[in-house]
Amino acid sequence: MTKNRIISGVLGVMAGLLVTVIFFADFNQSDNTANADNKSNAQKVYVAPGEHDDYYLMASGGHSGQLFVYGLPSMRLIRQVPVFSPDPATGYGFDDKTKEMLNGYKWGDFHHPSISETDGEYDGRALFATDVGNNRAAYVDLETFHTTDILEIPNIAGPHCAAFVTPDSEYLFLPTRFSVPLGDEFTGLDEYSEKYKGVMSAVKPDFENNTLEVAYQVILPPWAYDLSDAGKGASDGWGFLSTYNTEEATTTLEINASKNDRDYIVMFDWEQISEEVEAGNYEELNGTKMFDPIEHPGSVYLVPAPKSPHGVDVTPDGAHFIANGKLSPTTTMFSVEKAFEAIKNEDFQGEAQGFPVLTYESVVDKEVEVGLGPLHTQFDDKGNAYTTLFIDSQVVKWNLESGKVVDKEEVSYSPGHLAAVEGDTANPGGNWLVSLNKIAKDQYLSVGPSHPESMDLIDISGETMEVVGSAPSQPEPHYAQIINADKIKTTEVFEKDEGRENAVWNKEDAHIERDGDDVHVYGIAMRSQFVFDANSESPDAVTVKEGDTVHFHITNIDRDQDITHGMGINGYNENFEIQPGETKTLTVEADESGTFPIYCTNFCSALHQEMTGYLLVEPE
Amino acid sequence: MTKNRIISGVLGVMAGLLVTVIFFADFNQSDNTANADNKSNAQKVYVAPGEHDDYYLMASGGHSGQLFVYGLPSMRLIRQVPVFSPDPATGYGFDDKTKEMLNGYKWGDFHHPSISETDGEYDGRALFATDVGNNRAAYVDLETFHTTDILEIPNIAGPHCAAFVTPDSEYLFLPTRFSVPLGDEFTGLDEYSEKYKGVMSAVKPDFENNTLEVAYQVILPPWAYDLSDAGKGASDGWGFLSTYNTEEATTTLEINASKNDRDYIVMFDWEQISEEVEAGNYEELNGTKMFDPIEHPGSVYLVPAPKSPHGVDVTPDGAHFIANGKLSPTTTMFSVEKAFEAIKNEDFQGEAQGFPVLTYESVVDKEVEVGLGPLHTQFDDKGNAYTTLFIDSQVVKWNLESGKVVDKEEVSYSPGHLAAVEGDTANPGGNWLVSLNKIAKDQYLSVGPSHPESMDLIDISGETMEVVGSAPSQPEPHYAQIINADKIKTTEVFEKDEGRENAVWNKEDAHIERDGDDVHVYGIAMRSQFVFDANSESPDAVTVKEGDTVHFHITNIDRDQDITHGMGINGYNENFEIQPGETKTLTVEADESGTFPIYCTNFCSALHQEMTGYLLVEPE
Structure with a gap:
């Protein structure tokens, strides 16, 4: 408190000059190429909405069996x-x-x-x-x-x-x-x-x-x-x-x-x-x-x-x-x-x-x-x-x-491990290092007796190191690698391959074929409907008999960025996603008669809720 | 560049005074009660290493079936x-x-x-x-x-x-x-x-x-x-x-x-x-x-x-x-x-x-x-x-x-949905709002045709709203609730309940009981060993016959914060964690003879790698 009052006094005298200083500070903040030393730790790790991270951190997910992909320096988990x-x-x-x-x-x-x-x-x-x-x-x-x-x-x-x-x-x-x-x-x-x-x-x-x-x-x-x-x-x-x-x-x-x-x-x-x-x-x-x-x-x-x-x-x-x-x-x-x-x-x-x-x-x-x-x-x-x-x-x-x-x-x-930018290659980056810690304990809001693991982001661009950020990590990063973002070239939409097995590219071509007890549904998913059989009065319904095996071959014909559809069957313990331009096959045994709603599980449009259909299993 | 040079000139003159100002700035930064308006967006969302978020955001995980727990304002994913x-x-x-x-x-x-x-x-x-x-x-x-x-x-x-x-x-x-x-x-x-x-x-x-x-x-x-x-x-x-x-x-x-x-x-x-x-x-x-x-x-x-x-x-x-x-x-x-x-x-x-x-x-x-x-x-x-x-x-x-x-x-x-701090209760908070967006598209580093969902953190403490942070979210937050952190009171270590079924609290009491083809292992996990049978020459080995059913009753007797053990059986498709003071039972069919290493899957100490044992299944 005393400190505060002294500072206030000093500041009163400095008021005019401060305007200039604050201007400098603001200008510096918006300059992304500013020397890291001039930035606060908050600024160093901040990636403003809409801006991209500079690096991918690819972390092993240990006993989850999965890969966790983070962005650096924000340390945001992008994808499992x-x-x-x-x-x-x-x-x-x-x-x-x-x-x-x-x-x-x-x-x-x-x-x-x-x-x-x-x-x-x-x-x-x-x-x-x-x-x-x-x-x-x-x-x-x-x-x-x-x-x-x-x-x-x-x-x-x-x-x-x-x-x-x-x-x-x-x-x-x-x-x-x-x-x-x-x-x-x-x-x-x-x-x-x-x-x-x-x-x-x-x-x-x-x-x-x-x-x-x-x-x-x-x-x-x-x-x-x-x-x-x-x-x-x-x-x-x-x-x-x-x-x-x-x-x-x-x-x-x-x-x-x-x-x-x-x-x-x-x-x-x-x-x-x-x-x-x-x-x-x-x-x-x-x-x-x-x-x-x-x-x-x-x-x-x-x-x-x-x-x-x-x-x-x-x-x-x-x-x-x-x-x-x-x-x-x-x-x-x-x-x-x-x-x-x-x-x-x-x-x-x-x-x-x-x-x-x-x-x-x-x-x-x-x-x-x-x-x-x-x-x-x-x-x-x-x-x-x-x-x-x-x-x-x-x-x-x-x-x-x-x-x-x-x-x-x-x-x-x-x-345990640590990962520097391309730090195990012939040409390391030298600016960031992430320490993959095994124990988080009191570092984050508690989620019960089980805590996440933790990652500390360390600025290694200077002579001395400084921990500038910390993020919980998912179980359990044994090792991670950090790669320059510009080395990753992703596909945004799958090619429209007319020859692809089981694919249907036009709504009008969706149809159902029966082969003994096997029912093959050649269907499409699009905003905002499933079409399983274009010639049916209920194009989004599949009617089969108890004991049939149903093969859903579904193509997502929405070839637009980030328009992934999902197909869940209510009460049937089945769900799968179909990415833009992708074809997938799900096989289910129709071993119980009943009415099972089918619905899109991956929000796709304002009418996503209406993207539904039925699997109707008639009794033997 | 020109601007920068002018400022450098001004700064040269001000060097002495700046020291005082920087001291003030640092002091102010550590003041958590500072008026939000004086903070940059980077500062608003920054939670320094070791400090805690103010709120839990509990987000539904949609078709993952899981709950995702984030901290606010950092938007760090703490736990799935x-x-x-x-x-x-x-x-x-x-x-x-x-x-x-x-x-x-x-x-x-x-x-x-x-x-x-x-x-x-x-x-x-x-x-x-x-x-x-x-x-x-x-x-x-x-x-x-x-x-x-x-x-x-x-x-x-x-x-x-x-x-x-x-x-x-x-x-x-x-x-x-x-x-x-x-x-x-x-x-x-x-x-x-x-x-x-x-x-x-x-x-x-x-x-x-x-x-x-x-x-x-x-x-x-x-x-x-x-x-x-x-x-x-x-x-x-x-x-x-x-x-x-x-x-x-x-x-x-x-x-x-x-x-x-x-x-x-x-x-x-x-x-x-x-x-x-x-x-x-x-x-x-x-x-x-x-x-x-x-x-x-x-x-x-x-x-x-x-x-x-x-x-x-x-x-x-x-x-x-x-x-x-x-x-x-x-x-x-x-x-x-x-x-x-x-x-x-x-x-x-x-x-x-x-x-x-x-x-x-x-x-x-x-x-x-x-x-x-x-x-x-x-x-x-x-x-x-x-x-x-x-x-x-x-x-x-x-x-x-x-x-x-x-x-x-x-x-x-x-x-789709949005969540304000306690924003659906009789007593909303009024400072933060999170928009749960269905489409992320170009907002983060691309991870292929499939993108995460996204969350925008909006400061609603003023008359106008401002998006100050953005984080990818995991599939698919349909709704979330934000609760004051001080309302959550967690258990860090489970009680040592001497009467708990199947629990063994002392290393010396670990033992194996056979009941026909059922083998019950009353074991413990501790830093850095499994003890399944204290009286055996190989206390960390379980020897059974092909066709047996093995019930592992394992108690984690390390009743210390964040010391969770895991038990995986190599080649056996089984793994489970045991939190501090917890007892769990895993039942496996020993349907194939062979040597199956058992190991701790959750890093627990410097000798975690040594925390191993064997399931030995003798041929019929």
Whole structure:
């Protein structure tokens, strides 16, 4: 209060000058190119109505199984894209095509997204996702933000240490967190060290058809593979994996998997392995090509790293890889050049499960005392690294060349991963960093015993970091990638493909065909009606008999931006959306007689409420 | 640029003084009580990291079936609360209790939320939800943000015109959008006018047990009931419903349900109906008490209203009700006093489906020319109404007393409902209004052919309105309510109830019991381990035989804020979360032999990755 009065006095004297100052302030506010330092934090994160964010943040949705797409710097959630779990809002997993793609899975655990790359930089074509819960990988087409393929992968359990894509998207590698008996046959835990294996899958994307396939798999020791990164530049052709539980414990891992002072970074030559497989050096197992690097040595090496490392991150130039020892106060920076030298000289300090262990001292570049619980590292464009400290609840900025800590910033709370603008590519942005925090606790209005996760937006454009914004995030962002908005080129309306199977493009052509007990409805959705049978007195009604199978083939002929229709059947537990110009098929069993209203579930016009019809099921 | 240089010059001279001014500015920024007019829009919506929003916005999630909880003014999505659809992230619909509650439904269409009221004001105890897709109502406990009960309601189709709660939460009324044959037996559309009925359900909340039950149902004409509101103050004891399709069309409603110049507002005396039912004046139908107001006249009246009204909204004092004629350029304000007078005097202009129609001219107070496509109205604390104009893409502010339009504000685009702070209660807030727009189109970074819906945040504290913020919203907010944050009192940790069924509170007490082919696991989850059997060498492993049924009863004994554990079974398509102090049961069939890793799916500590175990299924 006293302070206030003093200031008022000062201000009285300054009144005239203040007008000028306020004018300056206003002018500055409307200048979007103003130096960030002149802006308040509110202004830094504010994206005015109608204006667009500069970046997409693509966050894994963890045990929701879905992808969450945010805008930066506003941190507004733009869209939940269904990937590994059904989505009632869009009918993902309801219509025939996506139902087949999900294949009965009601849940997934989407851990790490990986945007496709060209020359080590995000190219905005696709995003790859991995499912730790049910051992799958997915292709998300970034032109439509549709999941276009889901690949079920045999012989593995929990591809946590994935996805990482190679610099030209040749492969997506999926090492696993859980080792299981090779070939999936039952084997007791007493034979763990001999018969359990960590199997890494090499998955090949097909950018023509927007699909994935398993190229081959690689047998690795029965350890837990945690995180990974692809080599690039100096290390192109190689991959790096962090491990824990090299103790090969099978119970109470909290204690038993933390006994060794050092675990390993696995470095492997994927170009060489690919050639070996190409040359026929593999065995078939459950339909995949299984490569055993013990039988064909020279492609897999181990580097000792501080106790239970979480992230292993390759620097933008590819010359170093950094292991974050989550139970050690340091991150360790290794030299790729030194590692190659050690391999050439067979400078090994021992072996583990048959693989050579490079001599630590020969490969290490520096150990950096960053703080407690380092988990994951990203990079800027000025030679700095940013590492999350889970236990200290901080992000630490440190210089790659000097190994000196430059700054620390508190986040709320317990950060796991972090994502900088294109911060894991060959060409990081250097302006924004998002800390993906595991605990939100008291940060937002409470929603009961369960809290959301949280994201802190950090301005890293200056020498020191500053948290300028905070947003709850949906469960559970394990990793995220931030891509320049101008790299994403979306389709707004699907092409009118006259040859498309089951499509009807004119209202007059809508008709119903019966084939035994199968009733095929070739219908359209348009503002503001369904037309199932143009020649009927009730064109928006479908009459069938109890016991029939009804196939609704519906085309949304409104080819206008943002005019999506939905089709729900009341009391029938079915709903699906049809985007502008899209055709979808929903198959339902008419197993109960009755009157079931059909209605548009996605608001489309002032007469949306009138966009209704009926499924009439006559008794047998 | 020139301007900038001039200002720089001025500033050079002022440098010393500026220090003082900046000090003042900083001080002022941290003053939360600063007059809103002095703040930039960025500042108005900014909630700094660590600070809390002032209000909860509870938005229906439409065809997602879920509740979306946002904070205002930041418009950050805090939580998706699962209500009518399964939720893989939390395991809602996976564990035994919620699986039984969802009863096989994979989809719902949550239209209108209704926060419980005391004396006509939100009391923050519960939120009621209705499912247009599958004819259900739900009780969401706002102490835990858990859905505690789902009620399947017979004899109805599409409770769109709901939920509205009476001023002391005596009842929740659910009139329907679709009329169907009474008793659900198959009847052709040719008998629509005679045999189809719109059935309204009176649902009674039980605040002790957090449950709902159907008190009785009321037979109404075969029209579409769109929106509703409860009387209060002068109109306490009455309810108001809007109707369309009083034409009783059964096909191509776009044309056929828009023929009459006027449809009706249904006003009904729920206190009288409740007494009639209490007195035994009902028939049993599919287990509910069905009241027919034609047989017991005097409780239901019709008021002519402009063509196809959408919202019907009762003013804060309860003295008027306002019908928004979506196909008319006006909203119509009716007088409750005049309506009562007309009823007393039998001042009827006719009848429809056996119900008296009050004389329009006797009941109308004023017609207000608001603009095109008026849909829904909310109120402030200064005698003003705010109506969405779907076609004009505007919100219009008009004065209740003068009937004059005060201001119009563009929104983006095509608003359906709108929500003001406690704007449908007896005591509206008057500072913020959120327009729930159906079309986002170009407002955010594109995510393909499908766009989110959008919300515009409007500052209504001044004479004119101003859109100050915009956020994408998740599918599809049909209605939302905004409640003062201090009215919500959440539980952070569940009580340690020693008598709770299936709970184990000490690690040492974890054990496994076999009962024939049923294996009961009484286990605990804690940082950072599962203990299923304290006396086993592998306390975190469960070994069963192929063909067994395994019941995991798991208690989270970490009774600390925000320490939720999850339990996923790899390759088993199962996951569920256990909040602090909670006990849950998951039942799985061990129908395939093999090794299935169990792991914590909800990050809980630095050793979360080590929180694993096994389900070992031995071959038969």
